[in-house]
């Protein structure tokens with residue numbers, strides 16, 4: 001009798017050519033290229049091309065891809081009004097999930113799933129998600145919405161729409177690197193969700209909407225916000241060690257540590273740590289970096305033997321804070337980037353589809369008599 005594998009740990013549920021993880025050695029590659037090299041030398045546009053085409057673009061191909069993406073930055077007519085009619089108290093991840101879903105209402109043929117149509121829908125969602133987040137954030141701050149600027153890269157355009165002024169090259173580059181680092185990561189929960197939805201031959205919008213819902217959870221993308229809350233809760237750098245020890249004594253999990261696949265240092269965290277250090281110095285937030293280092297020190301002492309190391313969310317919290325993002329925009333930032341991965345996986349799933357339909361082990365009773373309502 002087969003038994004359920006809780007959390008599907010170790011179960012291989014699909015093939016992919018997009019990203020490779022060696023959890024023991026702490027390796028992550030996109031289409032065979034180490035993540036560190038991409039974070040240092042690539043751009044988010046180029047990395048998205050890589051994930052969707054399984055090779056790096058030539059100059060003309062990259063230019064054409066970027067131009068196509070930028071030509072889709074504008075929201076469809078009516079979308080801005082919808083966003084600015086939302087309650088300002090709405091949580092950005094709930095807003096993003098709902099608005100990505102509503103993009104399908106502006107598509108005259110939302111269900112088309114052939115490869116060319118799926119790519120166009122993916123490109124539209126990727127191009128417009130930043131405008132959705134920025135428009136909502138400005139609406140809730142009582143500021144006018146800033147229209148996208150096609151002269152700017154994906155990363156720079158988002159920061160421009162959010163702040164109403166172009167970011168410095170350092171900030172744009174840092175944010176672009178964050179986008180690269182979060183773009184794809186094997187069959188993580190939200191990517192699996194997207195592939196499961198796509199496997200019913202539902203539509204790209206539904207798959208990405210479901211994935212946003214999955215990402216929101218604190219065991220997944222929501223952890224970057226919890227890291228920031230924790231850093232805010234710790235009053236001083238010197239209080240960090242006692243704070244973490246107390247949490248561990250009470251068997252609490254520390255946000256930003258541990259991973260189902262990595263049993264070594266998450267290579268994305270390695271890069272983000274360097275970025276967080278530099279940005280925290282540049283922006284007068286050194287205490288955040290120092291608290292993070294102190295926390296990491298305790299965790300490595302207490303938990304490295306169990307394979308618990310910082311994950312992508314740990315140093316991305318300090319990085320996003322230094323870029324000037326509100327705490328509840330951290331998880332939406334993860335989503336903006338991961339749309340590239342989700343969409344790539346949806347396209348991959350559709351190219352060799354079989355409906356996901358696992359079994360469940362029924363562990364309840366049998367042969368129970370139906371008791372009429374009046375006799376219960």
Ligand SMILES: CC(C)(COP(=O)(O)OP(=O)(O)OC[C@H]1O[C@@H](n2cnc3c(N)ncnc32)[C@H](O)[C@@H]1OP(=O)(O)O)[C@@H](O)C(=O)NCCC(=O)NCCS
Nearest residue numbers: 218219220223252253254255256257258259260311312313
């Ligand atoms: C990511 C995560 C959900 C992986 O979960 P998982 O593979 O199901 O692993 P488990 O939750 O079963 O943890 C295995 C063991 O490590 C411990 N552990 C895992 N993550 C831990 C953390 N962040 N802090 C302290 N202990 C942790 C668990 O308590 C458990 O210990 P036990 O065997 O003594 O019971 C988990 O590490 C976690 O909750 N981390 C914090 C949230 C987070 O940062 N998520 C973002 C992931 S990118």
